[in-house]
């Protein structure tokens with residue numbers, strides 16, 4: 001998408017050397033910088049430290065991590081080492097495993113001499129496919145937004161609440177939850193986005209607000225606990241979020257706090273949509289609450305907060321009393337019964353086992 005008039009993807013390869021360049025998301029919104037990934041370890045650490053984050057982008061980066069590893073060493077042991085290192089980086093987003101399985105599946109039967117080129121080609125295909133998938137999600141989601149707007153008494157603007165960043169920064173381009181919003185805005189539909197700040201890492205306030213601002217989409221950042229109040233007062237026409245893993249039965253793991261938004265949406269009759277690319281569906285899991293691993297991150301993310309001081313310096317300060325215990329669950333699971341619909345690249349589908357299986361028989365078969 002656009003940054004000061006220039007089109008960017010979140011990561012790309014440098015043609016001459018095969019290095020991978022990524023937008024450094026730990027520096028946004030105050031600094032727009034890129035980092036160069038040259039080794040397997042660079043890619044693994046970029047995912048762990050959330051230089052890159054968001055389920056689809058984690059998958060694409062991991063695929064390139066395999067390519068960087070093969071550039072260095074391409075025998076069977078190196079292939080195993082690369083897979084094992086990358087699969088451990090983050091536990092919840094299933095796109096990671098999907099992308100690694102795709103690349104490993106292609107490389108396993110090749111001689112080591114052919115693996116490097118094949119890994120780069122596979123990673124590029126995963127990245128390009130992500131862009132195409134998200135554009136399709138955008139088109140299907142646009143139809144949903146058009147229907148909502150038509151049904152809205154008194155007309156626009158259509159107020160959409162989103163949580164975390166399921167925008168283009170979380171993918172290779174377009175985003176999932178944001179793709180319909182960008183398309184609606186570009187088509188001239190009056191849309192306005194309520195952006196949850198998304199503590200503790202503030203992906204909403206830092207990343208979603210930055211993205212929407214650069215694209216000119218009207219938006220307002222709200223503290224995380226505001227959504228319920230807005231819904232009670234008719235200020236939210238729909239919720240659209242992304243997901244890190246969706247079960248075969250339609251349960252949805254997403255950034256911590258998503259579940260509370262779904263509960264508030266149900267209580268207030270607000271439609272709650274989840275936008276997802278099919279690699280985010282884990283057909284091997286039936287019960288999201290019991291089976292999806294929930295990442296727990298370092299307490300530092302809760303005890304401290306970073307921002308730009310008046311003099312332009314980036315400062316990190318402590319906000320919790322010294323010695324106070326904290327908990328940092330990064331995701332929660334929203335049960336399928338609270339989801340109005342899943343917006344996928346093949347269309348809008350109920351969050352139900354039969355519907356998902358009928359729409360994605362090819363993915364089901366591979367699981």
Ligand SMILES: CSC[C@@H](O)[C@@H](O)C(=O)COP(=O)(O)O
Pocket residue numbers: 053054055056093163164165166167170171175176177203241242243244254255330
């Ligand atoms: C299209 S991205 C969907 C999800 O990955 C997104 O909503 C999210 O929760 C990201 O979490 P993060 O911890 O920032 O990687």
